[in-house]
Amino acid sequence: MRSRWLPRVALGVVLAYLLVAVPVGLHNTVLRLRTAARTVGLSAGAMRARVFGSRYVAAIERIRRAIPADQPYLISELDEPGAQLWVRFDLLPRRAMLLRRTASEPDGDAGDCWRQQVRFLVVAVGVGRPPLYYERPAVVPPGCPPAPWMRPG
Amino acid sequence: MTAGSVAANLGGVALFALPGLGLAELLAPLRRLPLPRRLGYAYLLGVLALAGSLFAASHLFGASLRRPAIVLLAVVPIVLGLGARAWRWRRRGPAAPVPVPGRAQRGRRQRILAVLALAAIIGICLGPLASALCAPLADWDGRMTWGPLAAYLRHEGTVDAAVLRDAHWWVFHPRYPPLVPLAQVMVQEAFGAGEDEQLYRAFYVAFWVALLLVLYDGARRAAGPRAATLATLCAALPPFLSFGGGGATSAYSDMALAAFYGAALVLLLLEPPSLPGGLAAGCLLAGAVLTKNEGALLAGAVLLLAALRLLRRLRQQKAGSGARSLGWLATAAAPVLAAVVLLASWRAAIPNRDDEDYFAVLHVFELVRGAFARLPVIVPLVLRWTFRWSDWLGFWSVFLVVMIAGHRFLQRPVARRMLVAGLIPAAIGWAAYAVSTRLTDIVGETWERFLLQGLVPLAIAFACALGHLLRRSGLLSPHPRPPTREPYFLK
Numbered sequence: 001m002r003s004r005w006l007p008r009v010a011l012g013v014v015l016a017y018l019l020v021a022v023p024v025g026l027h028n029t030v031l032r033l034r035t036a037a038r039t040v041g042l043s044a045g046a047m048r049a050r051v052f053g054s055r056y057v058a059a060i061e062r063i064r065r066a067i068p069a070d071q072p073y074l075i076s077e078l079d080e081p082g083a084q085l086w087v088r089f090d091l092l093p094r095r096a097m098l099l100r101r102t103a104s105e106p107d108g109d110a111g112d113c114w115r116q117q118v119r120f121l122v123v124a125v126g127v128g129r130p131p132l133y134y135e136r137p138a139v140v141p142p143g144c145p146p147a148p149w150m151r152p153g
Numbered sequence: 154m155t156a157g158s159v160a161a162n163l164g165g166v167a168l169f170a171l172p173g174l175g176l177a178e179l180l181a182p183l184r185r186l187p188l189p190r191r192l193g194y195a196y197l198l199g200v201l202a203l204a205g206s207l208f209a210a211s212h213l214f215g216a217s218l219r220r221p222a223i224v225l226l227a228v229v230p231i232v233l234g235l236g237a238r239a240w241r242w243r244r245r246g247p248a249a250p251v252p253v254p255g256r257a258q259r260g261r262r263q264r265i266l267a268v269l270a271l272a273a274i275i276g277i278c279l280g281p282l283a284s285a286l287c288a289p290l291a292d293w294d295g296r297m298t299w300g301p302l303a304a305y306l307r308h309e310g311t312v313d314a315a316v317l318r319d320a321h322w323w324v325f326h327p328r329y330p331p332l333v334p335l336a337q338v339m340v341q342e343a344f345g346a347g348e349d350e351q352l353y354r355a356f357y358v359a360f361w362v363a364l365l366l367v368l369y370d371g372a373r374r375a376a377g378p379r380a381a382t383l384a385t386l387c388a389a390l391p392p393f394l395s396f397g398g399g400g401a402t403s404a405y406s407d408m409a410l411a412a413f414y415g416a417a418l419v420l421l422l423l424e425p426p427s428l429p430g431g432l433a434a435g436c437l438l439a440g441a442v443l444t445k446n447e448g449a450l451l452a453g454a455v456l457l458l459a460a461l462r463l464l465r466r467l468r469q470q471k472a473g474s475g476a477r478s479l480g481w482l483a484t485a486a487a488p489v490l491a492a493v494v495l496l497a498s499w500r501a502a503i504p505n506r507d508d509e510d511y512f513a514v515l516h517v518f519e520l521v522r523g524a525f526a527r528l529p530v531i532v533p534l535v536l537r538w539t540f541r542w543s544d545w546l547g548f549w550s551v552f553l554v555v556m557i558a559g560h561r562f563l564q565r566p567v568a569r570r571m572l573v574a575g576l577i578p579a580a581i582g583w584a585a586y587a588v589s590t591r592l593t594d595i596v597g598e599t600w601e602r603f604l605l606q607g608l609v610p611l612a613i614a615f616a617c618a619l620g621h622l623l624r625r626s627g628l629l630s631p632h633p634r635p636p637t638r639e640p641y642f643l644k
Contacts, residue, residue, distance in 0.1 A: 004627050007559070018386065026276050028280045031280075035288070048289045095305075114321055
């Protein structure tokens with residue numbers, strides 16, 4: 001008969017894992033359920049304010065009111081990489097155009113043609129920090145066709 | 154969190170689960186499973202059938218991503234399923250119990266242990282569900298890639314959104330397969346979600362539940378109920394799978410891919426070959442193709458493993474079964490091919506942006522050179538992320554101990570195939586690291602998600618080893634082997 005100590009040691013390791021991991025998992029669940037209980041009755045907007053901060057959410061609301069859903073905006077960020085991704089998500093489905101031109105743009109000049117026709121500029125300051133918002137004159141540069149959103153109708 | 158948002162979130166899960174159950178009624182290998190084990194496959198099939206059909210209808214025929222189309226797509230499979238059930242009932246009367254693969258008699262102690270394990274798993278799964286229902290989405294890829302894709306598709310009402318097709322707009326990964334974001338759009342449209350209402354969050358958590366149900370079903374077929382229960386409990390516990398970037402609370406597509414991949418593997422490697430089984434597996438593989446870029450590679454790998462199984466069967470069996478077995482493989486491959494063609498057609502009009510295009514930079518020489526030359530960098534990083542305590546609580550250490558102590562389980566071909574299948578996502582990751590221009594970052598961002606993608610087959614192999622150890626240890630009463638038949642795949 002083969003020795004049973006190796007299977008028993010291995011099963012002991014499994015048991016030790018369960019003794020640690022099950023309480024940790026259930027503790028995580030209790031924490032989440034407690035948080036969920038505290039948010040009962042809160043609207044989606046109120047929950048966002050709790051998680052991301054009321055100043056950030058208020059700034060996003062202001063920008064949403066200023067930029068119609070079918071209008072594009074330029075976006076850039078200050079020092080914290082990725083901050084503009086965070087802000088862009090909260091401004092969806094508005095289309096974003098990077099303030100700086102990227103190497104992949106098929107036609108750099110056309111990109112510049114479009115950029116100057118965008119009225120709105122949003123600057124992401126940092127993750128969870130209120131973004132800055134600017135409005136600027138949108139002009140059709142000489143030699144450029146009007147961008148789709150500038151055309152009447 | 155309001156009662157309405159909770160109801161809509163759960164309705165979002167039912168939107169796919171009910172049509173999926175209807176489809177499962179049409180497919181004998183799924184129909185004969187007990188409801189809990191059927192539910193995992195049904196949910197995945199529902200997502201693929203609804204979102205995949207809407208994808209094709211929108212891209213090929215210009216169908217709008219709005220409520221009438223969604224309701225129609227959801228109702229058809231439900232009606233078909235009910236019709237098939239009624240037809241069978243009228244023909245034969247109430248269905249007699251059919252032997253289920255992996256079903257076995259249990260003693261009282263085993264039942265108590267199983268109930269305790271089930272209670273623990275339900276308790277674990279409640280955590281991500283509660284978190285998803287009350288907290289707004291806050292994960293990077295969900296906010297960077299998948300969420301924006303869903304928002305653009307919903308806003309324009311088409312999968313061929315102009316914002317994707319024009320390179321001036323800042324869109325990350327615009328060519329990523331859109332199945333899961335499209336399903337998210339369906340939930341939001343079906344329940345009329347407002348701007349900040351994230352009624353799709355439970356839809357993502359449900360992939361985690363489906364994955365666990367599929368894992369349990371596969372492990373039970375391969376190793377019996379005792380080892381399957383233990384393996385499923387062990388796999389459910391790592392916090393990364395519940396709360397990590399790619400886990401149940403996130404809006405990544407990795408959990409969905411892992412579930413599609415694992416479910417197809419179970420049906421192709423553990424289920425007796427049949428045309429309905431092949432079709433179900435092929436649909437699940439099509440789901441993998443339409444979920445993430447890696448999906449096409451994983452689908453190809455699964456079909457290859459199924460072909461190896463087929464060759465083995467053909468060598469063992471008498472002549473005449475070859476045509477039927479080939480039909481099984483062909484039925485599995487056909488949906489994959491259709492998904493690849495659909496995805497390629499959709500992508501054709503979408504210019505890439507600033508993404509790394511791995512296939513463009515993937516040359517065999519550089520791949521091989523990078524895979525070896527970068528080992529000193531890759532290995533420590535991979536080890537660090539694999540054994541990260543806060544994410545995995547030592548799960549992979551336990552996995553290694555059990556696999557080494559129970560290595561004799563590898564004598565079974567099915568266990569070997571599952572182990573290989575579990576390592577394929579990691580191999581894909583390794584290939585990406587070999588050519589990536591930002592190695593350190595990308596290992597940290599992706600390695601744990603590759604582990605997740607291979608979780609179902611790895612956990613089934615783990616269950617096989619556990620079953621071997623349980624039998625050898627003498628600690629528990631001898632486990633009755635699956636009684637219906639000695640499965641051919643155990644030979």
